[in-house]
Amino acid sequence: MVVSMTRDSYDVIVLGVGGMGSSAVYHLAKRGVDVLGIEQYDVPHGRGSSHGDTRIFRLTQPEHPSYVPLAERARTLWRDLEAESGERLLTETGSIRAGPADAAHVSAAIESCASNDLPHEVLSGEELRERFPGYELPDDHRCVYQPNGGFLACERAISTHVNLAHEHGGTVHARERVLGWTPRERGVEVRTNRETYEADRLVVTAGAWAGKHMPLLENALSPQRRVMAWLQPTEPAKFTPDTFPVFNVDVPEGEFYGFPVAERPGFKFGYTPSGADSIDPDDWNDEATLEDEKRLRRLPENHFPAASGPTLRLTTCIVTRSLDGHFYLDTHPEYPHVSIAAGFTGHGFKFASVVGEVLADFATDGDTDNPIGVHRFGNQLRKT
Known part of the structure; x- marks a missing residue:
């Protein structure tokens, strides 16, 4: 008899383990949450938005002044991650x-x-x-x-988040493709090409594939x-x-x-x-x-x-x-136990550390104190 080593129930499932998803898995695992991250490719991989060795970090934010405190929080969290891991992730060049x-x-x-x-x-x-x-x-x-600007070692940052998530008890499955998810009265069901899982909460950090997994975003990405x-x-x-x-x-x-x-x-x-x-x-x-x-x-x-x-x-x-250049970071308007980070418009990786914290806040506290007002789903998006 073959005994399956795959568990099918978790507190939180994270769809996509790139820049944002790896951070979410790390922050959730560090809080003692039983979390599973699912990635369709390798960890890390070169098929999406979080590869190419380096990504810009900048505090200057012409997109909106409210981005600055979010970037400052991200900088603090990158430095905290370096201290915990011993890895060099953020190099400041100006x-x-x-x-x-x-x-x-x-x-x-x-x-x-x-x-x-x-x-x-x-x-x-x-x-x-x-x-x-x-x-x-x-x-x-x-x-x-x-x-204080500079660059992040993006693939090393993803690996660091995942390695530390493992140390805190988190689980990550790579080479596993999500086929769909279904909201339940209490939680969600996630179907992949390998297994069907249940979780109390779902986090969608699927990058360019987010619209395929989230009808809310289908016409917004x-x-x-x-x-x-x-x-x-x-x-x-x-x-x-x-x-x-x-x-x-x-x-x-x-x-x-x-x-x-x-x-x-x-x-x-x-x-x-x-x-x-x-x-x-x-x-x-x-x-x-x-x-x-x-x-x-x-x-x-x-x-x-x-x-x-x-x-x-x-x-x-x-x-x-995204539709207006501001990335989306919020809970689903119909399913508050589902949270989403998507549409980073080419300037998102610098925020990955704090986005993971926000997503962990949503999953554990229902909301966040981080300044994300401009990234909440507006009435127009809620109707798409």
């Missing part, structure tokens, strides 16, 4: 937000710093180049420098393809973590973000198109092309020429946009 002098997002970045008493400087393109010679932005650009590049600098000393802050810049070639050389060889950067078609996360072109490379190289050729050497790596990822 951050740059730059664009034309009249750009609304630059003014919003300045306002987010000023209204939250964040230390910052506003520099011209020329002043930025004098301070950080790797940059060659237009002289008339405004550049907001904030010293747009998964989109993105490409990242790594180039060999011709002057490496200009692109170290000590000499080169992370950036988000709006230049004539488009909107880009980037990093110093870290984790693996090369100056890493990516392009954020103003408009992009939605993709099916189960059926998309995950191979970078020569055309992708040509489009990306316009940035370093004109604004980071000392980094415009041979291509070392190209890779793709998925960005899942």
Whole structure:
């Protein structure tokens, strides 16, 4: 007789164990909750939004001033995670937000710093180049420098959350695909290609697949393809973590973000198109092309020429946009025992540590004291 080693009942089930889900599993397990995380791919994996070695961390938040205290809480939790694990996860390089002098997002970045008493400087393109010679932005650009920005080792952060979740008694299943879930009067039933489980509460952190698991979000999420590049600098000393802050810049070639050389060889950067078609996360072109490379190289050729050497790596990822650019973080309007984090619109990983805390708050306390008002489901979304 074959004895199954799989348990079928838990306090909480977390769907998706990427950046947000791994944090949720960790925070729940640390609180003594009997939690199961289910991931359809590996932990970590390269099919979604939480890979590519590094992700930007910034306190400057032009998206909305209320993002700043949430980012500050995330920073505290990243440092706590480092202390508990002994892993280095967050490297502070400073951050740059730059664009034309009249750009609304630059003014919003300045306002987010000023209204939250964040230390910052506003520099011209020329002043930025004098301070950080790797940059060659237009002289008339405004550049907001904030010293506490930097980058997270994203895959190491996921692994750290999961390793510590295991130490606290949590369970994670990889290579297990969720087929559906059903709300019950008390709890939920989750069906996978391996087993059927029951839980008192459900957390959905399925990234680009969230709309497939959550009808509430089916028309409120747009998964989109993105490409990242790594180039060999011709002057490496200009692109170290000590000499080169992370950036988000709006230049004539488009909107880009980037990093110093870290984790693996090369100056890493990516392009954020103003408009992009939605993709099916189960059926998309995950191979970078020569055309992708040509489009990306316009940035370093004109604004980071000392980094415009041979291509070392190209890779793709998925960005899942929300309706208004603010990510969704709330409990389900019909099923309060179901909580959701989705639609991070390309700027979510920095918040993963605090998103996991919020989701644990929902599951254990029913609500959270963290400042998430702008991320609650509005009346329009509730009707979709």
